[in-house]
Amino acid sequence: MPALLFEIGCEELPAGACREARGQLPALVQSKLGVDPSRVLISPRRIAFLVDELPDLSEPVWLKGPPTSAPPQAREGFARRHSVSPDDLVERDGFLGALVAPEALEERLASIVRGIAFGKTMVWRAGGIRFPRPIRWLLAKLDSETLRVEIPDVPSGAVTYGHRFTHGEFDVPDAGAYLGLLRNADVEPDADERERRIRGGLDAIGEWSDPLRKLDEVLYMVESVRVLPGEFDERFLALPRRVIDTAMQSHQRYFPLEGNRFAFVANGGEPETVTAGNRQVLENRLADAEFTFERDRRVGIEGLESRLSQITFFQGAGSFIDKTERVVDLVRKLGGGEASLEAARLAKADQAAELVREYPDLEGHIGAEYARLAGYPEAVSAAIDEQYLPDGQDAPLPGTEGGKVLSAADKIDTLHVSFGLGHKPTGSRDPYGLRRAAIGLCRLADEGGLTVPRDLLRDDVRDFVEERLESLLDVPVEFVRAARRSAMTELGGVAWLARQLAELPDDRLGPIHTVYTRAARLAGDAEGDVDPALLAEPAELALAQALQGTDLSVVAARSPQAFAAAADLAPVVERFFEDVLVMAEDSAIRANRLALLAQVRDEVGRLGDFSQIPR
Amino acid sequence: MAAVNFQDMIRTLEGFWAERGCVLMQPYHTEVGAGTFNPATFLRSLGPAPWRTGYVEPSIRPMDGRYAENPFRFQQFWQYQVLLKPAPDDVLDTYFESLAHLGIDLVRHDVRLVEDDWEAPTLGGWGLGWEVWIDGMEVTQWTYFQQMGGLELDLFPAEITYGLERLALFIQQKRTAFELEWAEGVTWGDVYRENERQWSIYNFEAAPVDVLTRRFGEHEAECKQLIERGIPLPAYDQVLKASHAFNLLDARGAISVTERAAYIGRVRNLARAVAKLYLEEADARAPV
Numbered sequence: 001m002p003a004l005l006f007e008i009g010c011e012e013l014p015a016g017a018c019r020e021a022r023g024q025l026p027a028l029v030q031s032k033l034g035v036d037p038s039r040v041l042i043s044p045r046r047i048a049f050l051v052d053e054l055p056d057l058s059e060p061v062w063l064k065g066p067p068t069s070a071p072p073q074a075r076e077g078f079a080r081r082h083s084v085s086p087d088d089l090v091e092r093d094g095f096l097g098a099l100v101a102p103e104a105l106e107e108r109l110a111s112i113v114r115g116i117a118f119g120k121t122m123v124w125r126a127g128g129i130r131f132p133r134p135i136r137w138l139l140a141k142l143d144s145e146t147l148r149v150e151i152p153d154v155p156s157g158a159v160t161y162g163h164r165f166t167h168g169e170f171d172v173p174d175a176g177a178y179l180g181l182l183r184n185a186d187v188e189p190d191a192d193e194r195e196r197r198i199r200g201g202l203d204a205i206g207e208w209s210d211p212l213r214k215l216d217e218v219l220y221m222v223e224s225v226r227v228l229p230g231e232f233d234e235r236f237l238a239l240p241r242r243v244i245d246t247a248m249q250s251h252q253r254y255f256p257l258e259g260n261r262f263a264f265v266a267n268g269g270e271p272e273t274v275t276a277g278n279r280q281v282l283e284n285r286l287a288d289a290e291f292t293f294e295r296d297r298r299v300g301i302e303g304l305e306s307r308l309s310q311i312t313f314f315q316g317a318g319s320f321i322d323k324t325e326r327v328v329d330l331v332r333k334l335g336g337g338e339a340s341l342e343a344a345r346l347a348k349a350d351q352a353a354e355l356v357r358e359y360p361d362l363e364g365h366i367g368a369e370y371a372r373l374a375g376y377p378e379a380v381s382a383a384i385d386e387q388y389l390p391d392g393q394d395a396p397l398p399g400t401e402g403g404k405v406l407s408a409a410d411k412i413d414t415l416h417v418s419f420g421l422g423h424k425p426t427g428s429r430d431p432y433g434l435r436r437a438a439i440g441l442c443r444l445a446d447e448g449g450l451t452v453p454r455d456l457l458r459d460d461v462r463d464f465v466e467e468r469l470e471s472l473l474d475v476p477v478e479f480v481r482a483a484r485r486s487a488m489t490e491l492g493g494v495a496w497l498a499r500q501l502a503e504l505p506d507d508r509l510g511p512i513h514t515v516y517t518r519a520a521r522l523a524g525d526a527e528g529d530v531d532p533a534l535l536a537e538p539a540e541l542a543l544a545q546a547l548q549g550t551d552l553s554v555v556a557a558r559s560p561q562a563f564a565a566a567a568d569l570a571p572v573v574e575r576f577f578e579d580v581l582v583m584a585e586d587s588a589i590r591a592n593r594l595a596l597l598a599q600v601r602d603e604v605g606r607l608g609d610f611s612q613i614p615r
Numbered sequence: 616m617a618a619v620n621f622q623d624m625i626r627t628l629e630g631f632w633a634e635r636g637c638v639l640m641q642p643y644h645t646e647v648g649a650g651t652f653n654p655a656t657f658l659r660s661l662g663p664a665p666w667r668t669g670y671v672e673p674s675i676r677p678m679d680g681r682y683a684e685n686p687f688r689f690q691q692f693w694q695y696q697v698l699l700k701p702a703p704d705d706v707l708d709t710y711f712e713s714l715a716h717l718g719i720d721l722v723r724h725d726v727r728l729v730e731d732d733w734e735a736p737t738l739g740g741w742g743l744g745w746e747v748w749i750d751g752m753e754v755t756q757w758t759y760f761q762q763m764g765g766l767e768l769d770l771f772p773a774e775i776t777y778g779l780e781r782l783a784l785f786i787q788q789k790r791t792a793f794e795l796e797w798a799e800g801v802t803w804g805d806v807y808r809e810n811e812r813q814w815s816i817y818n819f820e821a822a823p824v825d826v827l828t829r830r831f832g833e834h835e836a837e838c839k840q841l842i843e844r845g846i847p848l849p850a851y852d853q854v855l856k857a858s859h860a861f862n863l864l865d866a867r868g869a870i871s872v873t874e875r876a877a878y879i880g881r882v883r884n885l886a887r888a889v890a891k892l893y894l895e896e897a898d899a900r901a902p903v
């Protein structure tokens with residue numbers, strides 16, 4: 001069987017497009033050619049694949065039609081659509097089908113070009129096809145035969161191109177020769193091989209790091225791998241380390257090493273020349289950061305803080321000074337200590353820092369550095385540093401108490417302000433990151449053990465935040481919904497209770513559930529006090545007494561005793577229902593018995609709204 | 616590599632692109648943030664008529680001034696802008712040839728195309744392209760326009776914007792822009808250092824906020840009147856002037872985050888209306 005090579009030659013593709021092509025090609029080739037590609041080769045200038053043994057594609061294709069039992073009209077219609085005689089339909093597995101000439105290989109290849117779904121595409125010729133960057137050539141070889149693949153305005157021939165500057169155009173005599181010839185032309189089209197070489201090269205240079213995860217991108221930024229070491233002037237080590245690392249990674253995609261060393265991946269050039277140039281570029285960036293850093297430092301964190309009145313936090317919610325005052329107040333309400341209060345006062349100062357304007361991702365971190373430089377205690381700096389954590393579903397929480405309190409206060413304020421102004425997230429639109437803030441708050445309370453009083457949150461914000469628990473906790477949602485209507489006074493407790501309820505064994509949950517739902521159903525919305533003088537039947541006296549001795553509010557202190565105590569009510573309540581006629585003719589007695597059941601409902605209801613839990 | 620000075624670099628680029636059929640234009644007469652705003656690019660990108668041009672443009676970005684204290688940030692720097700409409704198939708090769716023309720050895724250096732898509736919210740324009748790196752230094756912005764003034768394009772142009780200071784830093788192997796040789800015996804600093812200092816004072820301290828706020832509204836109103844009148848070219852100047860007033864207000868810190876979006880939207884609406892009228896006008900004038 002012959003070998004097939006197909007290459008789509010492009011102008012430099014974005015890394016994201018390369019990944020999309022790499023992800024989709026195997027299935028696409030399988031669906032168009034009925035065979036898995038032996039190799040998928042992706043680099044910035046080419047999307048290619050090889051099939052070592054291409055099966056015979058010249059056999060007619062059987063297209064499934066109506067079942068054999070279908071009326072003649074259906075057969076005739078199907079046959080007409082495929083331009084065959086109804087008599088020529090062929091049966092397989094109870095269906096009639098038409099045998100039609102297969103699509104030519106060239107057409108299948110063209111449909112592969114059109115079949116890759118890219119997120120972002122462009123047009124380079126009016127009326128032409130869309131692709132992430134212009135396609136400049138196509139190369140298709142079936143062994144030594146050259147196939148012409150029709151894509152408008154794109155030449156299809158027997159040539160490919162090597163490294164953009166060291167090797168030009170060359171002939172590919174047959175499919176099998178492609179890979180070797182490309183490698184001779186200074187191109188490594190296999191992304192895995194490039195990654196192996198990049199990692200190997202970096203390892204050979206030293207302890208490298210990749211905090212912003214650039215390697216996946218760098219992999220698709222070169223066709224030829226040259227890993228080079230570099231150094232920058234040691235005077236820049238006076239800059240905060242995160243600033244240095246971000247300057248290296250965010251735009252330049254360098255890999256930081258210890259001290260003043262770095263490594264980077266080039267696509268060509270003389271190592272000495274290229275290294276000197278890259279060093280210069282990095283030093284220019286660091287000098288720019290140094291200049292900005294010095295200007296901020298001269299102003300100092302107190303000075304920056306005093307500028308906050310001029311910076312709007314949110315249209316309708318005042319300046320960052322107003323935000324600061326609200327956050328300080330919330331920190332106090334969350335029980336924050338001296339360090340947390342000091343941190344809250346300084347937390348937003350870096351919003352006035354020029355360095356934050358340059359490196360917005362380093363907000364908080366830069367403020368912390370400036371607080372350190374001004375001699376504030378480490379607890380204060382650390383809290384400022386951690387105020388935006390956790391910034392994602394799996395991101396780490398603040399490590400310090402101050403950081404947790406400050407982070408929670410900041411999130412609560414953002415949620416309150418946004419909801420107050422009517423900016424509730426809708427559908428997938430959440431421009432102010434309120435879902436993330438709410439999830440962060442839940443995690444601080446639950447995983448972080450921070451006490452967040454539920455009554456600190458306005459009603460709509462509390463609902464929004466607690467709804468996040470439904471997806472955050474690994475517990476069926478009905479338990480979370482039940483726990484949200486409990487007597488828990490703090491957010492973390494709701495999460496704790498939801499888990500407890502979900503883990504209760506059936507013989508414990510069952511009786512509590514029954515007690516609650518029966519009492520609640522019968523009591524309806526009854527309220528009011530029980531008059532002991534009207535209690536006559538032994539069973540109702542026993543229930544009143546049992547209730548007297550039961551205090552399920554201990555659940556708020558996360559006491560598992562509460563479940564045992566609630567379960568203890570079950571036999572008493574059961575006896576009550578057996579022995580006592582609630583709907584007594586005497587209306588006073590009836591009301592009194594309903595009030596007694598309402599007490600049961602309310603007492604057991606401290607553990608949650610069990611009617612949310614289907615049984 | 617020959618250490619070509621700044622003005623020779625410009626002359627080399629002009630000669631190179633003139634030989635390739637570009638109409639050599641001059642900088643526009645009102646402030647623009649980038650050569651893209653020059654009507655020779657913005658308006659000429661629209662419609663079915665082919666067009667090739669090259670010109671120097673001073674990029675005026677009030678926010679970026681640093682009182683001449685920071686040798687890497689300026690409120691005015693220079694671009695060499697090339698627009699090829701439609702983009703020829705070998706346009707990248709031609710661009711690389713222009714670098715070779717400037718004396719850059721493409722084999723000794725690491726020359727790369729790094730994904731960088733372009734979007735101009737005030738112009739209602741976007742395109743896909745790259746920034747061009749030489750040994751890690753970004754020297755050119757490269758874009759295939761897809762939309763301009765909110766309109767789909769008939770022909771898809773390639774826009775090549777050389778950052779002249781960056782390119783000169785690289786070619787002349789200088790550490791700061793101030794040290795660049797502009798002409799023999801004259802540095803970039805000699806020509807523009809004082810300019811940076813004074814304009815930074817103006818942009819950040821002296822530009823009158825109330826006057827600029829009023830002017831923004833006036834330019835907007837005038838633009839609308841001129842659109843009504845059916846003269847898109849003068850109307851477009853009002854877009855540029857409104858856009859510059861906005862940039863100055865921004866530098867003065869007079870625009871809050873939420874107001875920003877509204878201002879940008881107002882400029883974009885003007886740019887769209889002008890683009891639409893320009894096309895209608897061009898159609899009307901075209902021989903049947």
